[in-house]
Amino acid sequence: MSTQPPPARIGDTVDQVDTPALLVDLDAFERNLDRMQAMADAAGVDLRPHAKTHKSVDVARAQMVRGAAGQCCQKVSEAEVLVHGGIDNVLVSNQIAGDAKLSRLARLARRATVGVCVDDAGNIADLSRHALAAGVQLRVYLEIDVGMGRCGVPADAAAVALCRQVIDAPGLAFAGIQAYHGKAQHIRGAGERAGAIRHAAAIVRTMLDLLSAAGIACPSVTGAGTGTAQFEADSGLWTELQAGSYAFMDADYARNLGPDGDPDTRFEHSLFLLATIMSTARKGTAICDVGLKSTSFESGLTLVADLPGVPYAGPSDEHGTLVVDAGQSVSLGQKLRLIPGHCDPTINLHDWYVGCRDGIVERIWPVSARGAFF
Amino acid sequence: MSTQPPPARIGDTVDQVDTPALLVDLDAFERNLDRMQAMADAAGVDLRPHAKTHKSVDVARAQMVRGAAGQCCQKVSEAEVLVHGGIDNVLVSNQIAGDAKLSRLARLARRATVGVCVDDAGNIADLSRHALAAGVQLRVYLEIDVGMGRCGVPADAAAVALCRQVIDAPGLAFAGIQAYHGKAQHIRGAGERAGAIRHAAAIVRTMLDLLSAAGIACPSVTGAGTGTAQFEADSGLWTELQAGSYAFMDADYARNLGPDGDPDTRFEHSLFLLATIMSTARKGTAICDVGLKSTSFESGLTLVADLPGVPYAGPSDEHGTLVVDAGQSVSLGQKLRLIPGHCDPTINLHDWYVGCRDGIVERIWPVSARGAFF
Numbered sequence: 087m088s089t090q091p092p093p094a095r096i097g098d099t100v101d102q103v104d105t106p107a108l109l110v111d112l113d114a115f116e117r118n119l120d121r122m123q124a125m126a127d128a129a130g131v132d133l134r135p136h137a138k139t140h141k142s143v144d145v146a147r148a149q150m151v152r153g154a155a156g157q158c159c160q161k162v163s164e165a166e167v168l169v170h171g172g173i174d175n176v177l178v179s180n181q182i183a184g185d186a187k188l189s190r191l192a193r194l195a196r197r198a199t200v201g202v203c204v205d206d207a208g209n210i211a212d213l214s215r216h217a218l219a220a221g222v223q224l225r226v227y228l229e230i231d232v233g234m235g236r237c238g239v240p241a242d243a244a245a246v247a248l249c250r251q252v253i254d255a256p257g258l259a260f261a262g263i264q265a266y267h268g269k270a271q272h273i274r275g276a277g278e279r280a281g282a283i284r285h286a287a288a289i290v291r292t293m294l295d296l297l298s299a300a301g302i303a304c305p306s307v308t309g310a311g312t313g314t315a316q317f318e319a320d321s322g323l324w325t326e327l328q329a330g331s332y333a334f335m336d337a338d339y340a341r342n343l344g345p346d347g348d349p350d351t352r353f354e355h356s357l358f359l360l361a362t363i364m365s366t367a368r369k370g371t372a373i374c375d376v377g378l379k380s381t382s383f384e385s386g387l388t389l390v391a392d393l394p395g396v397p398y399a400g401p402s403d404e405h406g407t408l409v410v411d412a413g414q415s416v417s418l419g420q421k422l423r424l425i426p427g428h429c430d431p432t433i434n435l436h437d438w439y440v441g442c443r444d445g446i447v448e449r450i451w452p453v454s455a456r457g458a459f460f
Numbered sequence: 461m462s463t464q465p466p467p468a469r470i471g472d473t474v475d476q477v478d479t480p481a482l483l484v485d486l487d488a489f490e491r492n493l494d495r496m497q498a499m500a501d502a503a504g505v506d507l508r509p510h511a512k513t514h515k516s517v518d519v520a521r522a523q524m525v526r527g528a529a530g531q532c533c534q535k536v537s538e539a540e541v542l543v544h545g546g547i548d549n550v551l552v553s554n555q556i557a558g559d560a561k562l563s564r565l566a567r568l569a570r571r572a573t574v575g576v577c578v579d580d581a582g583n584i585a586d587l588s589r590h591a592l593a594a595g596v597q598l599r600v601y602l603e604i605d606v607g608m609g610r611c612g613v614p615a616d617a618a619a620v621a622l623c624r625q626v627i628d629a630p631g632l633a634f635a636g637i638q639a640y641h642g643k644a645q646h647i648r649g650a651g652e653r654a655g656a657i658r659h660a661a662a663i664v665r666t667m668l669d670l671l672s673a674a675g676i677a678c679p680s681v682t683g684a685g686t687g688t689a690q691f692e693a694d695s696g697l698w699t700e701l702q703a704g705s706y707a708f709m710d711a712d713y714a715r716n717l718g719p720d721g722d723p724d725t726r727f728e729h730s731l732f733l734l735a736t737i738m739s740t741a742r743k744g745t746a747i748c749d750v751g752l753k754s755t756s757f758e759s760g761l762t763l764v765a766d767l768p769g770v771p772y773a774g775p776s777d778e779h780g781t782l783v784v785d786a787g788q789s790v791s792l793g794q795k796l797r798l799i800p801g802h803c804d805p806t807i808n809l810h811d812w813y814v815g816c817r818d819g820i821v822e823r824i825w826p827v828s829a830r831g832a833f834f
Binding site for chain 2: 093160161183186205208209231362363367368371373375378380401402403418419431456457458459
């Protein structure tokens, strides 16, 4: 509720930005966007970047002008923010339960192409009812479980029956298969990661064969994340990639390895947390102002980009403890860039992106879908 | 930025509340507030509840009308929200670095009694300069490290010199000692927790003796949290308690033990996350809509209050996986109450509290300082 004013003004130097702040290195960010779009283009598949990462109409637009086919999101309220911001093609890559949300979803389809995932017959009936009431057609994707072990059904005759139910349901259009293997994204070794997607591809192939045998055309197969997108793109099965984190990267993704066993550096860190040193009273440590309320820790600790070798040893709500040895000078009021452990939940803690180029603030973007979890 | 509309209306039943939502059991919440105030009153000390937990003007008011002496917070922007909401006595129990924040802090003292902590001579000089520029007097507390190992100085002659510097600095009033032992709050055994506060008390006693020997009156000693407040209250040294979590409690605090070795039940769970089951497609699991973006996990997993024995096995951004065995029935669309692992960062993810009594929504409170980390 407390919408804080932006922590910087356009034209400020980075050192003038108030903290904690979410800094975007615009050059690295734009290279990341170009690289993923080029990879999709080279493979002849669509890129539908995931807005659950960026939660930003401005980032979505930057992806769309480069050729993205639309946006993914996880929540109806995120889809609303995107459509209100001018994005005309949105897939909620998730199941939506409950009349309040289904009604909002259907009404949104009056203004944009809206897709949603299903894995339940009752939910399909509910979607149809709400689509009819709103006078719209919803694009419906059957989610199959390709190894994630979360939502989705097995690729079997019952799954074909659900697709048939979608085809027969008024107000719904069968749009294809959702096949996302979230657990594969952070498998460190490239060979093992490729193996997980080969396993997923076998399940997708089974599903496509079952649909074909039933005389059902499958318009698309959508899925993939930053860690595996190259494998889905090369599979010949997926028609659309849903990667999100590639725009920014984070400490967790940076631990993934490429095919040569070295860290995978195709996408660059473009997202940083700017922190201020607020206490140097205790020998051997320096305390900064980035803690649990400005960065996320469930995927490992934040890294200190500007002081390599200085560990961020642990957070409290509004503090981070840096372990500084005698040879390292850190002063009260000093500003430092950190790399978040996990970009998606970190961004969701902030109201503003501060986009910088050559050390100068060039863009201030709202995190327009911050807190949109309905 | 995306301020979502409230997930409920006053008069709704709990089952009509949209999810994820932050539910407050108002009866339990009010009992918690009464109990902590009664404990402080019985010990003859002030209660200054910590607003970093609740981030809410409405909760602050409920504490103030029960007799709280003021509010604590960690950030200048939190203090601004509280003062704008009518709270006239606020202590920023933290160091504030940088001219932008110091200027805001000093200007706020035109409208309310404002305190702040220090542990550095240069920072004291900066505070004095900003207080003079704003034409105000700031109440300044020297933070001593009583075992937390974060901010604060040792209790020694140099600490006395810092207090003297505060006394001599124009625009500053020496208000006392900040002595908070954060690490003691979640020591499970009551005896070990009491021991940690005995150790902290010895450091406080040393500091008070040093000040007394230097002829410096110490107006107050402030500190304590929900896990240890009884010990500080009983010490005869602390004059003010800063507990926050007691209003709501969480799964982490519920693991603390009382003096008899049983769980400490003086304060009740009054805060719940309302979740909806959104997928039951996979045997043995049910997927709910509370994940990393609506609850915090760094202090352990969320518990499922309404299905004892059903573990919440792990989050993704917008999903939680519940492990359900064959005998347990969980249906798509079902709503369930969860207990957050750590209340402070969980509340900070939400825009609204939904206060309920006897199953009916009675209050809708904004999380008015949500995202106020400047």
